[in-house]
Amino acid sequence: MNILAPVSSVKEAERLIAHGADELYCGIGLGALKNKPGNTQREIWINRRESGNANIPDLESLSLLVDFAHAQGKKVYLTLNQPGYAQDLYEEILAFAREIKRSCKVDAFIVADPGLIRMLIEKEPDIVIHVSSLAGVLNSSAVLFFKKLGVKRIVFPRYLEAKTLKKIIDRAGEDLEYEVFILNDGCMFEESHCHVSHQFGGAFCHNPAWRYKLIPPEEGGALETWKLRSLKISGETFERNVGDLKRWQWIGIRNSGGYFGVKYPLGMCGLCTLPEYRDMGITSLKIVGREASLRKKVKSVELLKKVLAYQSEGHMPDEVRDYARTNKGARILCESGYMCYER
Known part of the structure:
Protein backbone atom coordinates (compact mmCIF):
# COMPACT_ATOMS: atom_id res chain seq x y z
CA MET A 1 0.00 0.00 0.00
CA ASN A 2 1.30 3.43 -0.94
CA ILE A 3 1.65 6.37 1.43
CA LEU A 4 -0.10 9.40 -0.09
CA ALA A 5 0.93 12.69 1.51
CA PRO A 6 -0.32 16.28 1.14
CA VAL A 7 2.15 18.86 -0.13
CA SER A 8 2.23 22.60 -0.78
CA SER A 9 5.82 23.27 -1.91
CA VAL A 10 8.91 21.65 -3.43
CA LYS A 11 10.68 21.93 -0.05
CA GLU A 12 7.86 19.94 1.56
CA ALA A 13 8.07 17.34 -1.21
CA GLU A 14 11.76 16.79 -0.48
CA ARG A 15 11.11 16.14 3.22
CA LEU A 16 8.01 13.99 2.71
CA ILE A 17 9.63 11.75 0.09
CA ALA A 18 12.75 11.41 2.25
CA HIS A 19 10.56 10.14 5.11
CA GLY A 20 8.69 7.59 3.00
CA ALA A 21 5.89 9.19 0.94
CA ASP A 22 5.19 7.23 -2.26
CA GLU A 23 2.68 9.68 -3.75
CA LEU A 24 1.89 13.37 -3.26
CA TYR A 25 -1.30 15.35 -3.75
CA CYS A 26 -1.73 19.10 -3.91
CA GLY A 27 -3.98 21.93 -4.99
CA ILE A 28 -3.08 25.09 -6.83
CA GLY A 29 -4.03 28.63 -5.90
CA LEU A 30 -4.91 30.18 -9.19
CA GLY A 31 -5.52 33.88 -9.53
CA ALA A 32 -5.18 33.29 -13.27
CA LEU A 33 -8.41 31.34 -13.43
CA LYS A 34 -11.16 33.90 -13.01
CA ASN A 35 -14.82 33.89 -13.72
CA LYS A 36 -16.09 35.06 -17.07
CA PRO A 37 -15.30 38.60 -18.32
CA GLY A 38 -17.28 41.19 -16.44
CA ASN A 39 -16.75 39.42 -13.15
CA THR A 40 -12.98 39.03 -13.24
CA GLN A 41 -12.32 40.28 -9.70
CA ARG A 42 -13.83 37.20 -8.10
CA GLU A 43 -11.33 34.39 -7.76
CA ILE A 44 -12.67 30.92 -8.44
CA TRP A 45 -11.90 28.18 -5.94
CA ILE A 46 -10.92 25.32 -8.22
CA ASN A 47 -10.36 22.95 -5.30
CA ARG A 48 -11.69 22.48 -1.78
CA ARG A 49 -9.13 24.84 -0.22
CA GLU A 50 -8.87 28.58 -0.72
CA SER A 51 -5.68 30.10 -2.09
CA GLY A 52 -2.99 30.24 0.57
CA ASN A 53 -0.74 27.86 2.45
CA ALA A 54 -2.78 24.82 1.43
CA ASN A 55 -1.99 25.25 -2.27
CA ILE A 56 0.95 25.38 -4.67
CA PRO A 57 1.12 29.08 -5.66
CA ASP A 58 1.45 28.82 -9.47
CA LEU A 59 2.10 26.59 -12.47
CA GLU A 60 5.85 27.14 -12.41
CA SER A 61 6.07 25.89 -8.82
CA LEU A 62 3.84 22.94 -9.66
CA SER A 63 6.08 22.00 -12.58
CA LEU A 64 9.17 22.10 -10.34
CA LEU A 65 7.45 19.93 -7.74
CA VAL A 66 6.36 17.34 -10.33
CA ASP A 67 9.83 17.23 -11.90
CA PHE A 68 11.42 16.65 -8.50
CA ALA A 69 8.93 13.92 -7.53
CA HIS A 70 9.29 12.14 -10.88
CA ALA A 71 13.07 12.18 -10.53
CA GLN A 72 12.55 10.24 -7.27
CA GLY A 73 10.14 7.80 -8.92
CA LYS A 74 7.10 9.30 -7.14
CA LYS A 75 3.74 10.50 -8.47
CA VAL A 76 1.87 13.78 -8.04
CA TYR A 77 -1.90 14.26 -8.17
CA LEU A 78 -3.67 17.63 -8.49
CA THR A 79 -7.03 18.43 -6.90
CA LEU A 80 -9.92 19.86 -8.91
CA ASN A 81 -12.27 18.60 -6.25
CA GLN A 82 -15.04 21.08 -5.65
CA PRO A 83 -18.25 19.00 -5.41
CA GLY A 84 -19.63 20.92 -8.40
CA TYR A 85 -18.78 23.73 -10.80
CA ALA A 86 -20.94 26.16 -12.75
CA GLN A 87 -21.37 24.81 -16.27
CA ASP A 88 -19.92 27.95 -17.83
CA LEU A 89 -16.62 27.26 -16.05
CA TYR A 90 -16.11 23.85 -17.64
CA GLU A 91 -14.33 25.13 -20.73
CA GLU A 92 -11.98 27.28 -18.63
CA ILE A 93 -11.16 24.33 -16.39
CA LEU A 94 -10.64 22.12 -19.45
CA ALA A 95 -8.15 24.63 -20.89
CA PHE A 96 -6.43 24.80 -17.51
CA ALA A 97 -6.21 20.99 -17.27
CA ARG A 98 -4.73 20.85 -20.77
CA GLU A 99 -2.09 23.41 -19.82
CA ILE A 100 -1.18 21.42 -16.70
CA LYS A 101 -1.04 18.23 -18.72
CA ARG A 102 1.29 19.89 -21.22
CA SER A 103 3.56 21.92 -18.94
CA CYS A 104 3.46 20.19 -15.55
CA LYS A 105 2.73 16.55 -16.37
CA VAL A 106 0.89 15.66 -13.17
CA ASP A 107 0.05 11.97 -12.95
CA ALA A 108 -3.67 12.38 -12.25
CA PHE A 109 -6.41 14.85 -11.42
CA ILE A 110 -8.56 14.34 -8.31
CA VAL A 111 -12.10 15.36 -9.35
CA ALA A 112 -15.50 15.21 -7.67
CA ASP A 113 -17.93 16.74 -10.20
CA PRO A 114 -19.30 13.91 -12.43
CA GLY A 115 -19.98 16.34 -15.28
CA LEU A 116 -16.40 17.59 -15.21
CA ILE A 117 -15.07 14.04 -15.03
CA ARG A 118 -17.08 13.06 -18.10
CA MET A 119 -15.96 16.11 -20.07
CA LEU A 120 -12.28 15.73 -19.20
CA ILE A 121 -12.23 12.06 -20.21
CA GLU A 122 -14.17 12.71 -23.43
CA LYS A 123 -11.99 15.64 -24.47
CA GLU A 124 -8.67 14.20 -23.24
CA PRO A 125 -9.00 10.39 -23.28
CA ASP A 126 -5.52 9.78 -21.92
CA ILE A 127 -6.07 11.94 -18.84
CA VAL A 128 -6.09 10.03 -15.53
CA ILE A 129 -8.91 10.77 -13.09
CA HIS A 130 -9.15 9.85 -9.41
CA VAL A 131 -12.66 10.30 -8.02
CA SER A 132 -12.45 12.57 -4.96
CA SER A 133 -14.03 11.70 -1.63
CA LEU A 134 -16.13 14.84 -2.28
CA ALA A 135 -18.07 12.79 -4.85
CA GLY A 136 -19.55 10.72 -2.04
CA VAL A 137 -18.79 7.22 -3.30
CA LEU A 138 -20.61 5.38 -0.52
CA ASN A 139 -21.70 2.19 -2.26
CA SER A 140 -20.88 -0.16 -5.14
CA SER A 141 -23.39 1.45 -7.50
CA ALA A 142 -21.51 4.73 -7.22
CA VAL A 143 -18.19 2.96 -7.90
CA LEU A 144 -19.63 1.22 -10.95
CA PHE A 145 -21.03 4.53 -12.23
CA PHE A 146 -17.62 6.21 -12.12
CA LYS A 147 -15.92 3.08 -13.43
CA LYS A 148 -18.14 3.29 -16.51
CA LEU A 149 -17.02 6.90 -17.01
CA GLY A 150 -13.43 5.68 -17.22
CA VAL A 151 -11.79 6.72 -13.96
CA LYS A 152 -8.74 4.94 -12.55
CA ARG A 153 -9.09 5.37 -8.78
CA ILE A 154 -11.83 5.78 -6.19
CA VAL A 155 -11.09 7.87 -3.08
CA PHE A 156 -13.53 6.62 -0.47
CA PRO A 157 -15.03 9.07 2.05
CA ARG A 158 -14.17 8.94 5.74
CA TYR A 159 -15.91 6.63 8.16
CA LEU A 160 -16.80 3.74 5.83
CA GLU A 161 -16.25 0.55 7.81
CA ALA A 162 -13.82 -2.06 6.52
CA LYS A 163 -16.55 -4.67 6.07
CA THR A 164 -18.55 -2.20 3.96
CA LEU A 165 -15.49 -1.30 1.88
CA LYS A 166 -14.79 -4.97 1.25
CA LYS A 167 -18.31 -5.58 -0.05
CA ILE A 168 -18.03 -2.56 -2.36
CA ILE A 169 -14.62 -3.57 -3.72
CA ASP A 170 -15.66 -7.23 -4.18
CA ARG A 171 -18.53 -6.10 -6.38
CA ALA A 172 -16.71 -3.31 -8.23
CA GLY A 173 -13.67 -5.40 -9.13
CA GLU A 174 -9.91 -5.31 -8.77
CA ASP A 175 -9.21 -3.36 -11.99
CA LEU A 176 -9.69 -0.04 -10.17
CA GLU A 177 -7.37 1.53 -7.60
CA TYR A 178 -8.82 2.33 -4.18
CA GLU A 179 -7.77 4.95 -1.65
CA VAL A 180 -8.78 5.47 1.99
CA PHE A 181 -8.18 8.09 4.70
CA ILE A 182 -5.63 6.93 7.26
CA LEU A 183 -4.50 9.88 9.45
CA ASN A 184 -5.64 13.34 10.57
CA ASP A 185 -8.74 15.51 10.19
CA GLY A 186 -12.20 14.20 10.76
CA CYS A 187 -15.41 15.80 9.58
CA MET A 188 -18.61 16.38 11.49
CA PHE A 189 -20.91 15.23 8.71
CA GLU A 190 -20.45 13.52 5.36
CA GLU A 191 -18.17 15.99 3.63
CA SER A 192 -19.47 15.19 0.15
CA HIS A 193 -22.96 16.36 1.10
CA CYS A 194 -21.91 19.43 3.10
CA HIS A 195 -22.14 22.88 1.52
CA VAL A 196 -20.84 24.78 4.54
CA SER A 197 -18.27 27.42 3.54
CA HIS A 198 -14.95 27.18 5.36
CA GLN A 199 -13.79 30.68 4.45
CA PHE A 200 -15.14 32.57 7.46
CA GLY A 201 -12.69 31.48 10.14
CA GLY A 202 -13.40 27.77 9.98
CA ALA A 203 -16.48 25.61 9.66
CA PHE A 204 -19.08 26.38 12.32
CA CYS A 205 -19.59 22.68 13.00
CA HIS A 206 -16.05 22.28 14.39
CA ASN A 207 -16.68 24.27 17.56
CA PRO A 208 -16.87 22.06 20.69
CA ARG A 247 -15.43 15.03 23.19
CA TRP A 248 -15.37 13.67 19.64
CA GLN A 249 -15.16 17.22 18.24
CA TRP A 250 -12.19 18.07 20.45
CA ILE A 251 -10.25 14.81 20.24
CA GLY A 252 -10.96 13.74 16.69
CA ILE A 253 -12.23 16.66 14.65
CA ARG A 254 -10.05 19.30 16.33
CA ASN A 255 -7.14 16.87 16.69
CA SER A 256 -7.02 17.56 20.45
CA GLY A 257 -6.27 21.19 19.71
CA GLY A 258 -3.42 20.28 17.36
CA TYR A 259 -1.39 18.60 20.07
CA PHE A 260 1.02 15.73 19.54
CA GLY A 261 1.16 12.55 21.61
CA VAL A 262 4.58 11.39 22.79
CA LYS A 263 5.92 11.86 19.26
CA TYR A 264 3.17 11.87 16.66
CA PRO A 265 0.06 14.00 15.91
CA LEU A 266 -3.22 13.23 17.64
CA GLY A 267 -6.46 13.18 15.73
CA MET A 268 -8.42 10.82 13.49
CA CYS A 269 -6.70 7.57 12.68
CA GLY A 270 -7.18 4.32 10.77
CA LEU A 271 -3.92 2.55 11.63
CA CYS A 272 -5.69 -0.29 13.41
CA THR A 273 -7.46 -1.17 10.15
CA LEU A 274 -4.25 -1.62 8.13
CA PRO A 275 -4.49 -5.44 8.13
CA GLU A 276 -8.00 -5.30 6.64
CA TYR A 277 -6.99 -2.64 4.10
CA ARG A 278 -4.08 -4.81 2.97
CA ASP A 279 -6.27 -7.88 2.56
CA MET A 280 -8.95 -6.10 0.53
CA GLY A 281 -6.38 -4.58 -1.86
CA ILE A 282 -6.38 -0.89 -0.94
CA THR A 283 -3.90 0.95 -3.18
CA SER A 284 -3.14 4.13 -1.24
CA LEU A 285 -3.43 5.43 2.31
CA LYS A 286 -4.25 9.12 2.41
CA ILE A 287 -2.75 11.42 5.03
CA VAL A 288 -5.07 14.41 5.28
CA GLY A 289 -4.10 18.06 5.73
CA ARG A 290 -2.79 20.13 2.85
CA GLU A 291 -3.02 23.14 5.16
CA ALA A 292 -1.16 21.44 8.05
CA SER A 293 2.36 22.30 9.20
CA LEU A 294 5.29 20.51 7.58
CA ARG A 295 6.11 18.94 10.94
CA LYS A 296 2.67 17.37 11.17
CA LYS A 297 2.87 16.07 7.60
CA VAL A 298 6.35 14.60 8.07
CA LYS A 299 5.50 12.99 11.40
CA SER A 300 2.33 11.48 9.92
CA VAL A 301 4.31 9.94 7.05
CA GLU A 302 6.92 8.69 9.51
CA LEU A 303 4.31 7.04 11.74
CA LEU A 304 2.49 5.35 8.86
CA LYS A 305 5.76 4.15 7.33
CA LYS A 306 6.78 2.67 10.68
CA VAL A 307 3.54 0.73 11.19
CA LEU A 308 3.47 -0.51 7.58
CA ALA A 309 7.04 -1.77 7.94
CA TYR A 310 6.08 -3.62 11.11
CA GLN A 311 3.08 -5.19 9.35
CA SER A 312 5.23 -6.25 6.38
CA GLU A 313 7.45 -8.23 8.75
CA GLY A 314 4.59 -10.72 9.08
CA HIS A 315 3.09 -9.72 12.42
CA MET A 316 -0.47 -10.78 13.19
CA PRO A 317 -3.31 -8.21 12.95
CA ASP A 318 -3.67 -7.89 16.74
CA GLU A 319 0.06 -7.27 17.02
CA VAL A 320 -0.12 -4.59 14.31
CA ARG A 321 -2.99 -2.86 16.11
CA ASP A 322 -1.16 -2.91 19.42
CA TYR A 323 2.01 -1.60 17.77
CA ALA A 324 0.03 1.20 16.08
CA ARG A 325 -1.56 2.31 19.37
CA THR A 326 1.74 2.20 21.20
CA ASN A 327 3.46 4.33 18.56
CA LYS A 328 0.58 6.77 18.20
CA GLY A 329 1.45 7.63 21.80
CA ALA A 330 -2.11 8.07 23.04
CA ARG A 331 -3.31 4.64 24.10
CA ILE A 332 -6.08 5.94 26.35
CA LEU A 333 -7.44 8.12 23.54
CA CYS A 334 -7.15 5.20 21.14
CA GLU A 335 -9.17 3.01 23.49
CA SER A 336 -11.81 5.74 23.83
CA GLY A 337 -12.69 5.41 20.15
CA TYR A 338 -12.80 9.17 19.63
CA MET A 339 -9.87 9.11 17.20
CA CYS A 340 -11.06 6.17 15.09
CA TYR A 341 -12.30 6.55 11.52
CA GLU A 342 -14.04 3.26 12.30
CA ARG A 343 -15.51 4.43 15.56
Whole structure:
Protein backbone atom coordinates (compact mmCIF):
# COMPACT_ATOMS: atom_id res chain seq x y z
CA MET A 1 0.00 0.00 0.00
CA ASN A 2 1.30 3.43 -0.94
CA ILE A 3 1.65 6.37 1.43
CA LEU A 4 -0.10 9.40 -0.09
CA ALA A 5 0.93 12.69 1.51
CA PRO A 6 -0.32 16.28 1.14
CA VAL A 7 2.15 18.86 -0.13
CA SER A 8 2.23 22.60 -0.78
CA SER A 9 5.82 23.27 -1.91
CA VAL A 10 8.91 21.65 -3.43
CA LYS A 11 10.68 21.93 -0.05
CA GLU A 12 7.86 19.94 1.56
CA ALA A 13 8.07 17.34 -1.21
CA GLU A 14 11.76 16.79 -0.48
CA ARG A 15 11.11 16.14 3.22
CA LEU A 16 8.01 13.99 2.71
CA ILE A 17 9.63 11.75 0.09
CA ALA A 18 12.75 11.41 2.25
CA HIS A 19 10.56 10.14 5.11
CA GLY A 20 8.69 7.59 3.00
CA ALA A 21 5.89 9.19 0.94
CA ASP A 22 5.19 7.23 -2.26
CA GLU A 23 2.68 9.68 -3.75
CA LEU A 24 1.89 13.37 -3.26
CA TYR A 25 -1.30 15.35 -3.75
CA CYS A 26 -1.73 19.10 -3.91
CA GLY A 27 -3.98 21.93 -4.99
CA ILE A 28 -3.08 25.09 -6.83
CA GLY A 29 -4.03 28.63 -5.90
CA LEU A 30 -4.91 30.18 -9.19
CA GLY A 31 -5.52 33.88 -9.53
CA ALA A 32 -5.18 33.29 -13.27
CA LEU A 33 -8.41 31.34 -13.43
CA LYS A 34 -11.16 33.90 -13.01
CA ASN A 35 -14.82 33.89 -13.72
CA LYS A 36 -16.09 35.06 -17.07
CA PRO A 37 -15.30 38.60 -18.32
CA GLY A 38 -17.28 41.19 -16.44
CA ASN A 39 -16.75 39.42 -13.15
CA THR A 40 -12.98 39.03 -13.24
CA GLN A 41 -12.32 40.28 -9.70
CA ARG A 42 -13.83 37.20 -8.10
CA GLU A 43 -11.33 34.39 -7.76
CA ILE A 44 -12.67 30.92 -8.44
CA TRP A 45 -11.90 28.18 -5.94
CA ILE A 46 -10.92 25.32 -8.22
CA ASN A 47 -10.36 22.95 -5.30
CA ARG A 48 -11.69 22.48 -1.78
CA ARG A 49 -9.13 24.84 -0.22
CA GLU A 50 -8.87 28.58 -0.72
CA SER A 51 -5.68 30.10 -2.09
CA GLY A 52 -2.99 30.24 0.57
CA ASN A 53 -0.74 27.86 2.45
CA ALA A 54 -2.78 24.82 1.43
CA ASN A 55 -1.99 25.25 -2.27
CA ILE A 56 0.95 25.38 -4.67
CA PRO A 57 1.12 29.08 -5.66
CA ASP A 58 1.45 28.82 -9.47
CA LEU A 59 2.10 26.59 -12.47
CA GLU A 60 5.85 27.14 -12.41
CA SER A 61 6.07 25.89 -8.82
CA LEU A 62 3.84 22.94 -9.66
CA SER A 63 6.08 22.00 -12.58
CA LEU A 64 9.17 22.10 -10.34
CA LEU A 65 7.45 19.93 -7.74
CA VAL A 66 6.36 17.34 -10.33
CA ASP A 67 9.83 17.23 -11.90
CA PHE A 68 11.42 16.65 -8.50
CA ALA A 69 8.93 13.92 -7.53
CA HIS A 70 9.29 12.14 -10.88
CA ALA A 71 13.07 12.18 -10.53
CA GLN A 72 12.55 10.24 -7.27
CA GLY A 73 10.14 7.80 -8.92
CA LYS A 74 7.10 9.30 -7.14
CA LYS A 75 3.74 10.50 -8.47
CA VAL A 76 1.87 13.78 -8.04
CA TYR A 77 -1.90 14.26 -8.17
CA LEU A 78 -3.67 17.63 -8.49
CA THR A 79 -7.03 18.43 -6.90
CA LEU A 80 -9.92 19.86 -8.91
CA ASN A 81 -12.27 18.60 -6.25
CA GLN A 82 -15.04 21.08 -5.65
CA PRO A 83 -18.25 19.00 -5.41
CA GLY A 84 -19.63 20.92 -8.40
CA TYR A 85 -18.78 23.73 -10.80
CA ALA A 86 -20.94 26.16 -12.75
CA GLN A 87 -21.37 24.81 -16.27
CA ASP A 88 -19.92 27.95 -17.83
CA LEU A 89 -16.62 27.26 -16.05
CA TYR A 90 -16.11 23.85 -17.64
CA GLU A 91 -14.33 25.13 -20.73
CA GLU A 92 -11.98 27.28 -18.63
CA ILE A 93 -11.16 24.33 -16.39
CA LEU A 94 -10.64 22.12 -19.45
CA ALA A 95 -8.15 24.63 -20.89
CA PHE A 96 -6.43 24.80 -17.51
CA ALA A 97 -6.21 20.99 -17.27
CA ARG A 98 -4.73 20.85 -20.77
CA GLU A 99 -2.09 23.41 -19.82
CA ILE A 100 -1.18 21.42 -16.70
CA LYS A 101 -1.04 18.23 -18.72
CA ARG A 102 1.29 19.89 -21.22
CA SER A 103 3.56 21.92 -18.94
CA CYS A 104 3.46 20.19 -15.55
CA LYS A 105 2.73 16.55 -16.37
CA VAL A 106 0.89 15.66 -13.17
CA ASP A 107 0.05 11.97 -12.95
CA ALA A 108 -3.67 12.38 -12.25
CA PHE A 109 -6.41 14.85 -11.42
CA ILE A 110 -8.56 14.34 -8.31
CA VAL A 111 -12.10 15.36 -9.35
CA ALA A 112 -15.50 15.21 -7.67
CA ASP A 113 -17.93 16.74 -10.20
CA PRO A 114 -19.30 13.91 -12.43
CA GLY A 115 -19.98 16.34 -15.28
CA LEU A 116 -16.40 17.59 -15.21
CA ILE A 117 -15.07 14.04 -15.03
CA ARG A 118 -17.08 13.06 -18.10
CA MET A 119 -15.96 16.11 -20.07
CA LEU A 120 -12.28 15.73 -19.20
CA ILE A 121 -12.23 12.06 -20.21
CA GLU A 122 -14.17 12.71 -23.43
CA LYS A 123 -11.99 15.64 -24.47
CA GLU A 124 -8.67 14.20 -23.24
CA PRO A 125 -9.00 10.39 -23.28
CA ASP A 126 -5.52 9.78 -21.92
CA ILE A 127 -6.07 11.94 -18.84
CA VAL A 128 -6.09 10.03 -15.53
CA ILE A 129 -8.91 10.77 -13.09
CA HIS A 130 -9.15 9.85 -9.41
CA VAL A 131 -12.66 10.30 -8.02
CA SER A 132 -12.45 12.57 -4.96
CA SER A 133 -14.03 11.70 -1.63
CA LEU A 134 -16.13 14.84 -2.28
CA ALA A 135 -18.07 12.79 -4.85
CA GLY A 136 -19.55 10.72 -2.04
CA VAL A 137 -18.79 7.22 -3.30
CA LEU A 138 -20.61 5.38 -0.52
CA ASN A 139 -21.70 2.19 -2.26
CA SER A 140 -20.88 -0.16 -5.14
CA SER A 141 -23.39 1.45 -7.50
CA ALA A 142 -21.51 4.73 -7.22
CA VAL A 143 -18.19 2.96 -7.90
CA LEU A 144 -19.63 1.22 -10.95
CA PHE A 145 -21.03 4.53 -12.23
CA PHE A 146 -17.62 6.21 -12.12
CA LYS A 147 -15.92 3.08 -13.43
CA LYS A 148 -18.14 3.29 -16.51
CA LEU A 149 -17.02 6.90 -17.01
CA GLY A 150 -13.43 5.68 -17.22
CA VAL A 151 -11.79 6.72 -13.96
CA LYS A 152 -8.74 4.94 -12.55
CA ARG A 153 -9.09 5.37 -8.78
CA ILE A 154 -11.83 5.78 -6.19
CA VAL A 155 -11.09 7.87 -3.08
CA PHE A 156 -13.53 6.62 -0.47
CA PRO A 157 -15.03 9.07 2.05
CA ARG A 158 -14.17 8.94 5.74
CA TYR A 159 -15.91 6.63 8.16
CA LEU A 160 -16.80 3.74 5.83
CA GLU A 161 -16.25 0.55 7.81
CA ALA A 162 -13.82 -2.06 6.52
CA LYS A 163 -16.55 -4.67 6.07
CA THR A 164 -18.55 -2.20 3.96
CA LEU A 165 -15.49 -1.30 1.88
CA LYS A 166 -14.79 -4.97 1.25
CA LYS A 167 -18.31 -5.58 -0.05
CA ILE A 168 -18.03 -2.56 -2.36
CA ILE A 169 -14.62 -3.57 -3.72
CA ASP A 170 -15.66 -7.23 -4.18
CA ARG A 171 -18.53 -6.10 -6.38
CA ALA A 172 -16.71 -3.31 -8.23
CA GLY A 173 -13.67 -5.40 -9.13
CA GLU A 174 -9.91 -5.31 -8.77
CA ASP A 175 -9.21 -3.36 -11.99
CA LEU A 176 -9.69 -0.04 -10.17
CA GLU A 177 -7.37 1.53 -7.60
CA TYR A 178 -8.82 2.33 -4.18
CA GLU A 179 -7.77 4.95 -1.65
CA VAL A 180 -8.78 5.47 1.99
CA PHE A 181 -8.18 8.09 4.70
CA ILE A 182 -5.63 6.93 7.26
CA LEU A 183 -4.50 9.88 9.45
CA ASN A 184 -5.64 13.34 10.57
CA ASP A 185 -8.74 15.51 10.19
CA GLY A 186 -12.20 14.20 10.76
CA CYS A 187 -15.41 15.80 9.58
CA MET A 188 -18.61 16.38 11.49
CA PHE A 189 -20.91 15.23 8.71
CA GLU A 190 -20.45 13.52 5.36
CA GLU A 191 -18.17 15.99 3.63
CA SER A 192 -19.47 15.19 0.15
CA HIS A 193 -22.96 16.36 1.10
CA CYS A 194 -21.91 19.43 3.10
CA HIS A 195 -22.14 22.88 1.52
CA VAL A 196 -20.84 24.78 4.54
CA SER A 197 -18.27 27.42 3.54
CA HIS A 198 -14.95 27.18 5.36
CA GLN A 199 -13.79 30.68 4.45
CA PHE A 200 -15.14 32.57 7.46
CA GLY A 201 -12.69 31.48 10.14
CA GLY A 202 -13.40 27.77 9.98
CA ALA A 203 -16.48 25.61 9.66
CA PHE A 204 -19.08 26.38 12.32
CA CYS A 205 -19.59 22.68 13.00
CA HIS A 206 -16.05 22.28 14.39
CA ASN A 207 -16.68 24.27 17.56
CA PRO A 208 -16.87 22.06 20.69
CA ALA A 209 -17.62 25.14 22.85
CA TRP A 210 -21.08 25.53 21.35
CA ARG A 211 -23.94 25.19 23.82
CA TYR A 212 -27.03 23.13 23.07
CA LYS A 213 -30.37 22.94 24.86
CA LEU A 214 -33.76 21.33 24.51
CA ILE A 215 -36.75 23.67 24.16
CA PRO A 216 -39.57 22.52 26.51
CA PRO A 217 -43.21 22.57 25.39
CA GLU A 218 -45.66 25.04 26.85
CA GLU A 219 -47.19 23.97 30.16
CA GLY A 220 -50.86 23.07 30.56
CA GLY A 221 -52.95 20.05 29.76
CA ALA A 222 -52.34 16.33 30.18
CA LEU A 223 -50.32 16.04 26.96
CA GLU A 224 -47.99 18.88 27.96
CA THR A 225 -47.51 17.37 31.44
CA TRP A 226 -46.54 14.04 29.84
CA LYS A 227 -44.18 15.85 27.48
CA LEU A 228 -42.46 17.65 30.36
CA ARG A 229 -42.00 14.38 32.26
CA SER A 230 -40.56 12.74 29.14
CA LEU A 231 -38.40 15.78 28.52
CA LYS A 232 -36.63 15.33 31.85
CA ILE A 233 -35.64 11.80 30.88
CA SER A 234 -34.81 12.87 27.33
CA GLY A 235 -32.78 15.77 28.68
CA GLU A 236 -30.48 13.46 30.59
CA THR A 237 -29.88 11.42 27.44
CA PHE A 238 -29.51 14.60 25.45
CA GLU A 239 -26.79 15.94 27.77
CA ARG A 240 -24.90 12.65 27.61
CA ASN A 241 -25.04 12.71 23.81
CA VAL A 242 -23.94 16.34 23.64
CA GLY A 243 -21.01 15.53 25.93
CA ASP A 244 -20.10 12.63 23.69
CA LEU A 245 -20.30 14.86 20.63
CA LYS A 246 -18.09 17.54 22.18
CA ARG A 247 -15.43 15.03 23.19
CA TRP A 248 -15.37 13.67 19.64
CA GLN A 249 -15.16 17.22 18.24
CA TRP A 250 -12.19 18.07 20.45
CA ILE A 251 -10.25 14.81 20.24
CA GLY A 252 -10.96 13.74 16.69
CA ILE A 253 -12.23 16.66 14.65
CA ARG A 254 -10.05 19.30 16.33
CA ASN A 255 -7.14 16.87 16.69
CA SER A 256 -7.02 17.56 20.45
CA GLY A 257 -6.27 21.19 19.71
CA GLY A 258 -3.42 20.28 17.36
CA TYR A 259 -1.39 18.60 20.07
CA PHE A 260 1.02 15.73 19.54
CA GLY A 261 1.16 12.55 21.61
CA VAL A 262 4.58 11.39 22.79
CA LYS A 263 5.92 11.86 19.26
CA TYR A 264 3.17 11.87 16.66
CA PRO A 265 0.06 14.00 15.91
CA LEU A 266 -3.22 13.23 17.64
CA GLY A 267 -6.46 13.18 15.73
CA MET A 268 -8.42 10.82 13.49
CA CYS A 269 -6.70 7.57 12.68
CA GLY A 270 -7.18 4.32 10.77
CA LEU A 271 -3.92 2.55 11.63
CA CYS A 272 -5.69 -0.29 13.41
CA THR A 273 -7.46 -1.17 10.15
CA LEU A 274 -4.25 -1.62 8.13
CA PRO A 275 -4.49 -5.44 8.13
CA GLU A 276 -8.00 -5.30 6.64
CA TYR A 277 -6.99 -2.64 4.10
CA ARG A 278 -4.08 -4.81 2.97
CA ASP A 279 -6.27 -7.88 2.56
CA MET A 280 -8.95 -6.10 0.53
CA GLY A 281 -6.38 -4.58 -1.86
CA ILE A 282 -6.38 -0.89 -0.94
CA THR A 283 -3.90 0.95 -3.18
CA SER A 284 -3.14 4.13 -1.24
CA LEU A 285 -3.43 5.43 2.31
CA LYS A 286 -4.25 9.12 2.41
CA ILE A 287 -2.75 11.42 5.03
CA VAL A 288 -5.07 14.41 5.28
CA GLY A 289 -4.10 18.06 5.73
CA ARG A 290 -2.79 20.13 2.85
CA GLU A 291 -3.02 23.14 5.16
CA ALA A 292 -1.16 21.44 8.05
CA SER A 293 2.36 22.30 9.20
CA LEU A 294 5.29 20.51 7.58
CA ARG A 295 6.11 18.94 10.94
CA LYS A 296 2.67 17.37 11.17
CA LYS A 297 2.87 16.07 7.60
CA VAL A 298 6.35 14.60 8.07
CA LYS A 299 5.50 12.99 11.40
CA SER A 300 2.33 11.48 9.92
CA VAL A 301 4.31 9.94 7.05
CA GLU A 302 6.92 8.69 9.51
CA LEU A 303 4.31 7.04 11.74
CA LEU A 304 2.49 5.35 8.86
CA LYS A 305 5.76 4.15 7.33
CA LYS A 306 6.78 2.67 10.68
CA VAL A 307 3.54 0.73 11.19
CA LEU A 308 3.47 -0.51 7.58
CA ALA A 309 7.04 -1.77 7.94
CA TYR A 310 6.08 -3.62 11.11
CA GLN A 311 3.08 -5.19 9.35
CA SER A 312 5.23 -6.25 6.38
CA GLU A 313 7.45 -8.23 8.75
CA GLY A 314 4.59 -10.72 9.08
CA HIS A 315 3.09 -9.72 12.42
CA MET A 316 -0.47 -10.78 13.19
CA PRO A 317 -3.31 -8.21 12.95
CA ASP A 318 -3.67 -7.89 16.74
CA GLU A 319 0.06 -7.27 17.02
CA VAL A 320 -0.12 -4.59 14.31
CA ARG A 321 -2.99 -2.86 16.11
CA ASP A 322 -1.16 -2.91 19.42
CA TYR A 323 2.01 -1.60 17.77
CA ALA A 324 0.03 1.20 16.08
CA ARG A 325 -1.56 2.31 19.37
CA THR A 326 1.74 2.20 21.20
CA ASN A 327 3.46 4.33 18.56
CA LYS A 328 0.58 6.77 18.20
CA GLY A 329 1.45 7.63 21.80
CA ALA A 330 -2.11 8.07 23.04
CA ARG A 331 -3.31 4.64 24.10
CA ILE A 332 -6.08 5.94 26.35
CA LEU A 333 -7.44 8.12 23.54
CA CYS A 334 -7.15 5.20 21.14
CA GLU A 335 -9.17 3.01 23.49
CA SER A 336 -11.81 5.74 23.83
CA GLY A 337 -12.69 5.41 20.15
CA TYR A 338 -12.80 9.17 19.63
CA MET A 339 -9.87 9.11 17.20
CA CYS A 340 -11.06 6.17 15.09
CA TYR A 341 -12.30 6.55 11.52
CA GLU A 342 -14.04 3.26 12.30
CA ARG A 343 -15.51 4.43 15.56
